[in-house]
Amino acid sequence: MHGSKIAIWFFIGLLLTIYGVMIFGYGIYEAVTGNFPPGVQLTRLHTPLWWGGVLLLLGLVYVIKFRPGRSDK
Amino acid sequence: MFGLVPASILSFPQIHASFLALAESPLARLGALDIAVIVIYFAMVIWIGFYLKGQSNTSEEFFMAGREMTAWIAGLSFVSANLGSLELMGWAGSAYQYGILATNWYWIGAIPAMVFLGLVMMPFYYVSKTHSVPGYLDLRFGGEARTVAAVAFALEMILMSGVNMFAMAVVMKVVLGWDINFSIIVSSVAVALYVGLGGLRSAIFNEVLQFVLIWGGALLVPILGLYQAGGWEGMKHNIMVNLHSDSYFHLWRDTGSFTTNPMGVQWTGIVFGLGFVISFGYWTTDFLVVQRVLAAHNLRAARMAPLIGSFFKMAVPFIVILPGLLGLALRDPAMANGIPHLVGQDAVAANPGAGLHSYNEVLPLMMARYLGPGLLGLGITALIAGFMSGMAGNVSAFSTVWTYDIYRPLINKKASDSHYVLVGRWSIFIGVLVSIMAAYLVMRAHGIMDYVQALFSIFVAPLLAAILFGMFWKRATRWGGFLGLFLGIIFSASLFMWVKLNPANLRYVALSDAAKPMAENVFRALWAFIFAAVIIVVVSLVTKPRPVAELDGLVYGATKLPTEEWVPFYKREWFWAAAVGVIFVALNVMVW
Numbered sequence: 001m002h003g004s005k006i007a008i009w010f011f012i013g014l015l016l017t018i019y020g021v022m023i024f025g026y027g028i029y030e031a032v033t034g035n036f037p038p039g040v041q042l043t044r045l046h047t048p049l050w051w052g053g054v055l056l057l058l059g060l061v062y063v064i065k066f067r068p069g070r071s072d073k
Numbered sequence: 074m075f076g077l078v079p080a081s082i083l084s085f086p087q088i089h090a091s092f093l094a095l096a097e098s099p100l101a102r103l104g105a106l107d108i109a110v111i112v113i114y115f116a117m118v119i120w121i122g123f124y125l126k127g128q129s130n131t132s133e134e135f136f137m138a139g140r141e142m143t144a145w146i147a148g149l150s151f152v153s154a155n156l157g158s159l160e161l162m163g164w165a166g167s168a169y170q171y172g173i174l175a176t177n178w179y180w181i182g183a184i185p186a187m188v189f190l191g192l193v194m195m196p197f198y199y200v201s202k203t204h205s206v207p208g209y210l211d212l213r214f215g216g217e218a219r220t221v222a223a224v225a226f227a228l229e230m231i232l233m234s235g236v237n238m239f240a241m242a243v244v245m246k247v248v249l250g251w252d253i254n255f256s257i258i259v260s261s262v263a264v265a266l267y268v269g270l271g272g273l274r275s276a277i278f279n280e281v282l283q284f285v286l287i288w289g290g291a292l293l294v295p296i297l298g299l300y301q302a303g304g305w306e307g308m309k310h311n312i313m314v315n316l317h318s319d320s321y322f323h324l325w326r327d328t329g330s331f332t333t334n335p336m337g338v339q340w341t342g343i344v345f346g347l348g349f350v351i352s353f354g355y356w357t358t359d360f361l362v363v364q365r366v367l368a369a370h371n372l373r374a375a376r377m378a379p380l381i382g383s384f385f386k387m388a389v390p391f392i393v394i395l396p397g398l399l400g401l402a403l404r405d406p407a408m409a410n411g412i413p414h415l416v417g418q419d420a421v422a423a424n425p426g427a428g429l430h431s432y433n434e435v436l437p438l439m440m441a442r443y444l445g446p447g448l449l450g451l452g453i454t455a456l457i458a459g460f461m462s463g464m465a466g467n468v469s470a471f472s473t474v475w476t477y478d479i480y481r482p483l484i485n486k487k488a489s490d491s492h493y494v495l496v497g498r499w500s501i502f503i504g505v506l507v508s509i510m511a512a513y514l515v516m517r518a519h520g521i522m523d524y525v526q527a528l529f530s531i532f533v534a535p536l537l538a539a540i541l542f543g544m545f546w547k548r549a550t551r552w553g554g555f556l557g558l559f560l561g562i563i564f565s566a567s568l569f570m571w572v573k574l575n576p577a578n579l580r581y582v583a584l585s586d587a588a589k590p591m592a593e594n595v596f597r598a599l600w601a602f603i604f605a606a607v608i609i610v611v612v613s614l615v616t617k618p619r620p621v622a623e624l625d626g627l628v629y630g631a632t633k634l635p636t637e638e639w640v641p642f643y644k645r646e647w648f649w650a651a652a653v654g655v656i657f658v659a660l661n662v663m664v665w
Binding site: 005006008011012014015016018019022023026030036037039040041042043045047048051052055 | 106109110113114117121124128146277278281282285286289293297300301441442443444445446447448451
């Protein structure tokens with residue numbers, strides 16, 4: 001788990017970052033175009049925007065904190 | 074694992090598989106963004122498998138993850154190994170059906186046992202340096218008890234992996250309309266690759282990943298549902314309007330009798346059957362979960378891991394039970410913007426083509442209701458991850474037990490370490506192949522599923538008796554342990570068949586005419602535990618015990634535990650166990 005090995009938290013951070021970018025990006029598209037998916041409720045809350053943002057921020061924190069080669073992870 | 078899954082979900086794959094040809098439109102439709110989310114998940118788990126292959130060369134690395142997991146990783150993996158998708162969907166469905174009573178399976182049905190494992194039992198598992206639970210029985214009682222436990226466990230794991238695979242394929246068919254063969258092949262290839270390459274370490278990494286995904290994908294449902302229902306009080310008000318009963322919000326108040334609560338259970342069965350025998354049996358002796366803690370890097374981490382897991386376990390009802398309750402609160406017969414009225418599996422089976430949905434579909438229905446593109450993909454990925462980590466847990470535990478407890482002592486005692494790693498790796502690939510065969514067998518003969526799922530509940534109570542007496546009673550002997558386990562399994566299987574052949578016999582097993590099937594598992598486990606315990610005590614008293622000196626590291630009172638380094642009080646396991654206890658009591662009082 002230490003030294004030159006990649007920590008599980010880095011993998012998790014990377015996945016959350018990718019998902020965050022995708023979902024946050026879609027949230028921006030949705031907010032700008034007003035094009036909401038049919039059948040989905042509470043779209044006025046812009047869930048993809050803030051949930052995607054949370055995933056992205058959390059992911060970035062983990063990617064940076066547990067990046068490979070960092071000595072104090 | 075299935076022993077802790079509600080009975081109602083177990084008929085879900087069987088009934089749906091019966092008329093898949095008539096299946097109506099799927100519950101949800103995925104867009105390109107959702108597909109991309111799922112594909113990226115598969116790419117990630119396979120990458121992790123390939124990356125970890127280089128760190129899984131010795132048997133200690135491959136089977137025990139090098140015993141270098143931190144308390145957090147071991148703890149999350151420990152609780153995640155139990156958080157399968159059938160459990161998520163099943164308990165959400167049970168909450169819709171029975172209300173908050175279903176929470177008992179997360180709180181009293183898990184927390185006391187997890188704390189007991191961490192504080193009391195873990196030192197013996199860890200100090201004995203056993204690689205498995207059958208391995209502990211070998212050290213304590215000898216080869217006979219080990220072989221019985223290992224064969225029963227290996228069989229249970231491989232068949233359950235097949236059932237898991239089949240269940241996943243059916244759920245994906247019903248929820249998304251995916252082809253059954255496609256789901257089975259893709260999931261099994263992915264599991265075989267990442268566990269076969271990276272061993273237990275890869276399984277643990279993916280379980281932690283799955284745990285994060287489940288929360289990331291499922292947490293939005295209760296948040297948005299509570300917002301729409303008007304908060305906790307609004308939800309309760311809506312349920313009162315819809316069902317005219319407040320029993321759905323009480324965990325204990327109405328369990329004085331089988332007839333006064335929606336589940337048809339009684340508090341003695343919940344406390345002693347579920348809270349003691351089933352829960353302690355599962356959380357302290359099922360190798361699938363115990364293996365995760367054995368991989369911890371030191372004794373303190375091994376003791377802390379179940380305690381860390383217990384905090385998260387107490388929180389799981391938020392993403393499982395609440396969606397079920399919200400389904401009740403937001404139920405709208407007009408179906409304009411409400412959840413449709415859900416029915417039992419039997420009603421779905423009796424009316425194919427009528428557009429009915431079962432209780433067990435409440436979670437995917439809630440996901441489709443609130444999650445748009447991308448987020449829906451994340452929710453579905455959480456379900457897929459749950460299924461796959463369940464299969465991975467089954468095959469990794471199977472591989473360890475097969476190699477250490479069957480192949481090495483019974484077939485090839487003196488091979489090299491690298492040979493055993495090779496056997497372990499191949500047993501994963503072969504195990505997945507057998508699982509695929511089991512999945513197709515279940516598809517052709519649905520009745521087999523009942524028997525496979527019963528394996529856990531038949532096996533767990535006698536195993537718990539053997540482990541507890543072995544660990545805490547110096548007088549327990551080789552033959553006491555073996556016969557208690559062996560005859561206990563036969564007794565438990567006989568009780569199961571007795572009720573299976575004539576369901577009316579349930580009233581004798583559960584001691585009440587009013588008992589419902591949900592009560593069967595808990596009472597059968599209770600009788601089987603008592604039976605096995607009596608056998609162990611009686612046989613031990615008439616046979617010769619081992620000298621106490623031989624029990625060092627195995628039995629309480631005969632073991633000098635290693636001194637752990639000094640740490641401040643807030644890093645000690647007793648402090649965190651007390652915190653768990655306070656929160657556990659507070660939660661139970663809050664929804665008494």
